[in-house]
Amino acid sequence: xxxxxxxxxxxxxxxxxxxxxxxxxxxxxxxxxxxxxxxxxxxxxxxxxxxxxxxxxxxxxxxxxxxxxxxxxxxxxxxxxxxxxxxxxxxxxxxxxxxxxxxxxxxxxxxxxxxxxxxxxxxxxxxxxxxxxxxxxxxxxxxxxxxxxxxxxxxxxxxxxxxxxxxxxxxxxxxxxxxxxxxxxxxxxxxxxxxxxxxxxxxxxxxxxxxxxxxxxxxxxxxxxxxxxxxxxxxxxxxxxxxxxxxxxxxxxxxxxxxxxxxxxxxxxxxxxxxxxxxxxxxxxxxxxxxxxxxxxxxxxxxxxxxxxxxxxxxxxxxxxxxxxxxxxxxxxxxxxxxxxxxxxxxxxxxxxxxxxxxxxxxx
Numbered sequence: 440x441x442x443x444x445x446x447x448x449x450x451x452x453x454x455x456x457x458x459x460x461x462x463x464x465x466x467x468x469x470x471x472x473x474x475x476x477x478x479x480x481x482x483x484x485x486x487x488x489x490x491x492x493x494x495x496x497x498x499x500x501x502x503x504x505x506x507x508x509x510x511x512x513x514x515x516x517x518x519x520x521x522x523x524x525x526x527x528x529x530x531x532x533x534x535x536x537x538x539x540x541x542x543x544x545x546x547x548x549x550x551x552x553x554x555x556x557x558x559x560x561x562x563x564x565x566x567x568x569x570x571x572x573x574x575x576x577x578x579x580x581x582x583x584x585x586x587x588x589x590x591x592x593x594x595x596x597x598x599x600x601x602x603x604x605x606x607x608x609x610x611x612x613x614x615x616x617x618x619x620x621x622x623x624x625x626x627x628x629x630x631x632x633x634x635x636x637x638x639x640x641x642x643x644x645x646x647x648x649x650x651x652x653x654x655x656x657x658x659x660x661x662x663x664x665x666x667x668x669x670x671x672x673x674x675x676x677x678x679x680x681x682x683x684x685x686x687x688x689x690x691x692x693x694x695x696x697x698x699x700x701x702x703x704x705x706x707x708x709x710x711x712x713x714x715x716x717x718x719x720x721x722x723x724x725x726x727x728x729x730x731x732x733x734x735x736x737x738x739x740x741x742x743x744x745x746x747x748x749x750x751x752x753x754x755x756x757x758x759x760x761x762x763x764x765x766x767x768x769x770x771x772x773x774x775x776x777x778x779x780x781x782x783x784x785x786x787x788x789x790x791x792x793x794x795x796x797x798x799x800x801x802x803x
Contacts, residue, residue: 447648450656452583455590456643456724457660460636461492462593462667463721464545467689467714468767469633469668470675474684477626478618479611482673487623488630489665491778492637496657498789499640505792507650511641511785512735518791525736527784531638532732534777538636539725540753541770543567544760546718553692554711564754568726571719575726576746579646582727589720596713597667600674600694607678630668632774636721637661638781639728688763726753 448456473481506514511531516524547563555563574585616623637660644653675690678697684690695710730749734742760766 446578446580446646448579448583448643448646449587449648450652452587453643453647453653454656454660454663455586456583457637457640457657458590458663459586459593459717459720460639460724460728461634461660461664461721462717463542463636464549464718465633466667466671466717467549467691469630469691470672470684471687471690472767473626473629473672474676474681476618476629477622478681479613479676480616480618480623481626481676482612482669483616483623484626485630485669485672486665487627488634489661489668491631491782492634492661492664493658495637495640495785496654496661498785499644499657500654501789502641502792503644503647503650503653508645510643510645510735511788512732514788514792515784518788528732528736530780531784532729532736534635534638534781535725535728535732536749536753536756537773537777539722539729540756541760541766542718542722542725543753544757544766545763546715546722547757548763548766549689549692549711550715553689553707561754561758564757567719567722568750568753571723571726572746572750574723575730576743578742579643579727579731582723585723586720589716592713593717593720594667596710596717597671599710599713600671600691600698603678603694603697604674606697607674608680609677611677611680612673632771632778633668634664635774635778635781636724638785639724641785642728642732 470481473484477484502511502514509517512528515528515531518524519527543564546567547560550563551558551560574581618626637657640653640657644650647653647656671691675694676684678694679687679690687693692707692710695707696705698706698710726746726749730742730745733745733749734740740748760769
């Protein structure tokens, strides 16, 4: 490990980091994507999709019991050898870089269209990445404290939207199971992509103060994320209806537009900055994951230096997404590939550890 090797996270800090890795910009458009498939039963797809992060948590808990101080990068080399393990590790690391750049790109589209049209996308990148890079540079403990404090704000941003429910109709959610079980399953596949990020647990579980609480932390993080996803989808469809939800690029913003606050011209201008904080929390998690993981693979360069080196690279990659449609298209295609790889990679390590009984695994 790097200089953070003697630094540990409290269970609350660990849980909030994992929650932040899952909850990001996807909240704004999640309802429209699922509603196109599962219709009024989209909330059921959200619940079903949570099986993926739960599986990740269970496997992480198993590997943690066997090797509580070895993250997945070290276990990969022990299981597959130095050469093959290193290659697989870099693919795994690239997932977090991909997630970081898609989140940042999506964030810039929302801000330049709905909040600060006078700014260029690269200007949004430059400004946004400064605090994110600083948090990553300071290390895992700063990241944990940041998420611990910011968690309350993230939850608050969700509940700000709930007053619009009084204008909705329960008929928009009827009949339950009306879309058909097949469509609910198909919709859950879409939500699984949005639950990607829980893989972060394999990188940082050695930092958990009490490794015996890993399973509990993971379950709580999954439960919180599932509840938020389900609540947002339910509220959006309840208020807008299935057909209208599908027509909006960012249907959740329409909920913010519908809230009337005296004196304030549009509640959207209050909601977006709060939502931006949620996205910044998510991006900072991925930024740390990439810089820390690269340091674990190339020890001659510190994670702090990688933080600085990544700054221009992230901006360049994020600029490659020319529009929202392109960004979402890459998210669906690359996201599916990474999800399958991560699932196979993590499962293979757990299986090898099980059959080799842990102690017989090659030492590196």
